[in-house]
Amino acid sequence: MRPFKFTVPASAGSAIQAAVANRHAKFLGGGTNLLDLMKEDVEQPDELIDVCELPLTKIERIVSTRGAGVSIGGMAKNTDTANHPLIRKEFPLLSQAILAGASAQIRNIASNGGNLLQRTRCPYFYDIAMPCNKRAPGTGCGALDGFNRMHAIFGWSSACVAVHPSDMCVALAALDAVVYVTGAGGKKRNILFTDFHRLPADTPEKDNNLEQGELITAIEIPSNKFADHSYYLKIRDRASYAFALVSVAAAIETNGNNIVKARIALGGVAHKPWRAMEAENFLAGKTASEDNFRKAAALAMENARPLTQNNFKPAMCQLAITHALNKAMKSGDS
Amino acid sequence: MKCLRYPNLVLRLCIFSTLPLFVRMHHSGLTKIIYCTMTYNTTDPTLTDDEKQLLKALLSDDHELSAYGESRRLFLKQLIAAGGALVAFQLLGDQSLFASVTDAPYKDIPENIEHAVNVSFMVNGTKKSVTVDARMTLLDTLRERLQLTGSKKGCDHGQCGACTVIVNNKRVLSCLTLAATCGGKSVQTIEGFARNGVLHPVQAAFLKHDGFQCGFCTPGQICSGIALMSEVKNGEASYVTTDLRTVHKNIQLTDDEIRERMSGNICRCGAYANIVAAVKEVLSGKDVAQYWPLIPAINEKTVFNPEQHSNKLQP
Numbered sequence: 001m002r003p004f005k006f007t008v009p010a011s012a013g014s015a016i017q018a019a020v021a022n023r024h025a026k027f028l029g030g031g032t033n034l035l036d037l038m039k040e041d042v043e044q045p046d047e048l049i050d051v052c053e054l055p056l057t058k059i060e061r062i063v064s065t066r067g068a069g070v071s072i073g074g075m076a077k078n079t080d081t082a083n084h085p086l087i088r089k090e091f092p093l094l095s096q097a098i099l100a101g102a103s104a105q106i107r108n109i110a111s112n113g114g115n116l117l118q119r120t121r122c123p124y125f126y127d128i129a130m131p132c133n134k135r136a137p138g139t140g141c142g143a144l145d146g147f148n149r150m151h152a153i154f155g156w157s158s159a160c161v162a163v164h165p166s167d168m169c170v171a172l173a174a175l176d177a178v179v180y181v182t183g184a185g186g187k188k189r190n191i192l193f194t195d196f197h198r199l200p201a202d203t204p205e206k207d208n209n210l211e212q213g214e215l216i217t218a219i220e221i222p223s224n225k226f227a228d229h230s231y232y233l234k235i236r237d238r239a240s241y242a243f244a245l246v247s248v249a250a251a252i253e254t255n256g257n258n259i260v261k262a263r264i265a266l267g268g269v270a271h272k273p274w275r276a277m278e279a280e281n282f283l284a285g286k287t288a289s290e291d292n293f294r295k296a297a298a299l300a301m302e303n304a305r306p307l308t309q310n311n312f313k314p315a316m317c318q319l320a321i322t323h324a325l326n327k328a329m330k331s332g333d334s
Numbered sequence: 335m336k337c338l339r340y341p342n343l344v345l346r347l348c349i350f351s352t353l354p355l356f357v358r359m360h361h362s363g364l365t366k367i368i369y370c371t372m373t374y375n376t377t378d379p380t381l382t383d384d385e386k387q388l389l390k391a392l393l394s395d396d397h398e399l400s401a402y403g404e405s406r407r408l409f410l411k412q413l414i415a416a417g418g419a420l421v422a423f424q425l426l427g428d429q430s431l432f433a434s435v436t437d438a439p440y441k442d443i444p445e446n447i448e449h450a451v452n453v454s455f456m457v458n459g460t461k462k463s464v465t466v467d468a469r470m471t472l473l474d475t476l477r478e479r480l481q482l483t484g485s486k487k488g489c490d491h492g493q494c495g496a497c498t499v500i501v502n503n504k505r506v507l508s509c510l511t512l513a514a515t516c517g518g519k520s521v522q523t524i525e526g527f528a529r530n531g532v533l534h535p536v537q538a539a540f541l542k543h544d545g546f547q548c549g550f551c552t553p554g555q556i557c558s559g560i561a562l563m564s565e566v567k568n569g570e571a572s573y574v575t576t577d578l579r580t581v582h583k584n585i586q587l588t589d590d591e592i593r594e595r596m597s598g599n600i601c602r603c604g605a606y607a608n609i610v611a612a613v614k615e616v617l618s619g620k621d622v623a624q625y626w627p628l629i630p631a632i633n634e635k636t637v638f639n640p641e642q643h644s645n646k647l648q649p
Contacts, residue, residue, distance in 0.1 A: 003448045003469065006468035006512075006514045028512070028515070030510075031510055031511070032492055032507070032510045035510050036492055036510060039491065048468070048512075079570070083568075083570045088579055088580075089579050092579050096573065099571060099572055099573040102598070103597060103599075104505060104561070104562075104598055105498050105507045105558065106507060108505060108506050109506050109507065109510065109511060227579065239593070239594075240573070240593070240594050240597035241597040241598055241600075
């Protein structure tokens, strides 16, 4: 690991100031991904600004311009978020998605803000001897014609076929979350979760739309009526402690047996959590039946573009969406 | 020094021990003791109190005589001291020969650290203050600076769980935690769980159920298991918890729950069934029979049917 200066800021303001002043600095949250990447020489910051102890850990009800909701602190731990009574009761989909990721030891260290900023686990990104446009722009994409079984089927470009690794983010995308950030000079802005991460296009080195020095202070989840019928399904090579081949965050608001609205977000299929909007639109106003779920799942896969080694993914996704919607409908009965 | 009772064994060891061992001894600092024995120097400032006492006892009555020539008895004692150090090195490892070494601040602090950080924290109930390179992980600090080598470096990338320790009552991966972030925190490692020679119930259960084979992942497994107990007490959920919306305290865990909650600790020997039994026994407070789950009988439900599979794909 390369030497770096370790900075402990007194406040969020001074943390942001330090990050604006040094473009080779990085915020250190839990560090579960950043330290790993630094050991591999993929990330090379010359300064780490420890934001873990900043008072950004609250999980509380709020009222924003979007109405009532719950705010989760950017520095709250994944475990504390997943187990908070408010989240478990009102957004069980988020609890389930967080608990589907990593291990207890990692969730205990990892912060919510850091979860959003974790980088792809594409092996070509991790191996500094391999070509990778995300790590070293202009060197090409090793995965495009290489080992791409774990890679994207939506939204990829010839520059990058990597997927976003987070489970938590898939649920946040489904729940129409909003990311609160503060930047240079204390400038605050809110970013819709679905606009937070980017598709690779020809700049895969940029994972998200944050600007230099911007810090995630909180994430807002608007109140909804999905808590009775939601499910996070994760399919992976082993039963636990592995990244998703595909995952589905499914949430349904019902009126009797009719679907008022549905949310479907997919993980492991794109450079960002992938919202299946066509499927959601199809389900609105329909009966909550397995037949409709299958049709929605088929619609969600219409524009899939699998790579050389992952053409199993559209079929797997289609079954996973149907299964997740079925489970979501049954989750309220228990 | 048990080995002093067996001079024949010691002499034979002296003769048959090979050069590589001496090289390793040199790195371990044991050559220092042997050198002091040979030169009758019991006041060398680099010796610890224990080491000085040991040397005095060895050299006491023959010292004057030796000024006029080597006595056979002294020569034998020198050999015994050298051999004893060899045996101790082989049997105990250098960190456990003299208890005082463990408590003393580690002398070999690298000089000229570019970005040094001073950290004071509690380790197993004792306050420790160390100056570390900002890059140093908690795992390396425990192992390399505080001589607590129970926590293991498996993958060093957060994929195996062998380095699991408990920080502020939460299990964490010490290989992905910077020591610099541990100031003021309380760290518990595998060395800190036994009380007055009595094992922690989770340690005892691992022994009873053979929850290991080679033992390399065991310190991490046990730290994980101990933390799991308080997580269950607090009603924390896992991915396989069926009713997430209601928080139940002191839940009884199914085998699936235990497997999911222990999944961050990989065991390459595959002692999983016994690990689950050990954890289950402590959780339930009742004896758990050791068993190997049989491979489920193959039936229609478990056989993959491609036709059925493709039918499901039709909208």
